[in-house]
Amino acid sequence: MxxxxxxxxxxxxxxxxxxxxxxxxxxxxxxxxxxxxxxxxxxxxxxxxxxxxxxxxxxxxxxxxxxxxxxxxxxxxxxxxxxxxxxxxxxxxxxxxxxxxxxxxxxxxxxxxxxxxxxxxxxxxxxxxxxxxxxxxxxxxxxxxxxxxxxxxxxxxxxxxxxxxxxxxxxxxxxxxxxxxxxxxxxxxxxIVSTYSYVPAFKRFGHQVKVIHFLGSIKPWYCSFNASTGQLNTFCGNTYAQEFIKNWWSIYVAKVHPTIEALNLVGPMSNMAIAPPPGSSICCTSQQPSTGDRFNAWQQGQIDYLGADSFDNIQKKLDAAIDNL
The missing domain is CATH 3.90.550.10 (Spore Coat Polysaccharide Biosynthesis Protein SpsA; Chain A)
Structure with a gap:
């Protein structure tokens, strides 16, 4: 080394x-x-x-x-x-x-x-x-x-x-x-924003990526993960971002949590619950902005591309509105 x-x-x-x-x-x-x-x-x-x-x-x-x-x-x-x-x-x-x-x-x-x-x-x-x-x-x-x-x-x-x-x-x-x-x-x-903003390029070159940067407000530790199923409990970001966030959590469960557990640390982080035994959910939450705050953010060009303002979430709202017509 x-x-x-x-x-x-x-x-x-x-x-x-x-x-x-x-x-x-x-x-x-x-x-x-x-x-x-x-x-x-x-x-x-x-x-x-x-x-x-x-x-x-x-x-x-x-x-x-x-x-x-x-x-x-x-x-x-x-x-x-x-x-x-x-x-x-x-x-x-x-x-x-x-x-x-x-x-x-x-x-x-x-x-x-x-x-x-x-x-x-x-x-x-x-x-x-x-x-x-x-x-x-x-x-x-x-x-x-x-x-x-x-x-x-x-x-x-x-x-x-x-x-x-x-x-x-x-x-x-x-x-x-x-x-x-x-x-x-x-x-x-x-x-990680690029997987949303330029999907064609990601589909073409994504397999070559060596480093993922969880840039912005959506961090893996603010998502909810099930250690038993290996799946996220909540939809974080877009479809491509989901896989990278799951990758992050898989490494946490396999490599990081055992060290924390071995040292008998209980809840050392104020904003995050330490992973429970496999089969349970690992849940991390972040405060969600109000509707007014989100509107102001849009007006200032601060769009949460990977969270509440993602294409998938917008599409769901459009589909729901159409269904109610």
């Missing part, structure tokens, strides 16, 4: 720590030869830290870096993005020569060790603005100099989106034009 290279992820709360545990298990499922590291903040509970130490090669506690651009965060309606600046600490992992950062809401389905052949900063284009890269996965070289320059840039100019992606795209501003080899294929960071 390479000791000079590592996958790196980040968790600032227990829910994302759970996602990180599944991510680590998925990397080992595809037989990675690299180390796996997680950065955590003090907001991750002690009980979950015990599980993380069982699953990761390195666990490092870091300070929370928050964005001061409150106006930008408010404009984005995503105040939680501020804590993602904590991601900058990945550049302090100087015991490694090269790393691949992955958000905790990603899932690896095929071996991706070849990413370590790429140079900093290699990443996938963002589907919202392809001249920018998506910071959910990127190749980088740890460097205290880079870390200091990034934090200085954050203090001086802030971030144009209030989070780490805007800041990193400002710092690595030549990503779009300097070197095409730094543009990674979409298969390394496929947003």
């Amino acid at each position: 390479s000791s000079s290279e590592s996958f790196v992820t980040l968790a600032t709360n227990d829910n994302y720590a759970l996602g990180a545990l599944v991510l680590a298990a998925s990397l080992r499922n595809v037989q990675t030869t690299k180390k796996i590291t997680i950065l955590i903040t003090k907001t991750v509970s002690e009980s979950i830290r015990n599980v993380l130490h069982q699953s990761f090669d390195f666990v490092k506690v870091v300070d929370l870096l928050e964005s001061t651009d409150t106006s930008l965060l408010e404009a984005l309606k995503r105040p939680e993005l501020g804590v993602t600046l904590t991601k900058l600490h990945c550049w302090t992992l100087t015991q490694f020569n090269k790393c691949v950062f992955m958000d905790a809401d990603t899932l690896v389905v095929k071996n991706i060790d070849e990413l370590f052949e790429r140079e900093e900063l290699s990443a996938v284009a963002d589907i919202g603005w392809p001249d920018c890269f998506n910071s959910g996965l990127f190749v980088f070289r740890p460097s205290l100099e880079t870390f200091n320059q990034l934090t200085q840039l954050a203090a001086k100019e802030g971030s144009f989106d209030g989070g780490d992606q805007g800041l990193l795209n400002t710092y690595f501003s030549d990503w779009a034009t300097k070197d095409i080899s730094r543009h990674l294929s979409f298969i390394y960071n496929m947003s």
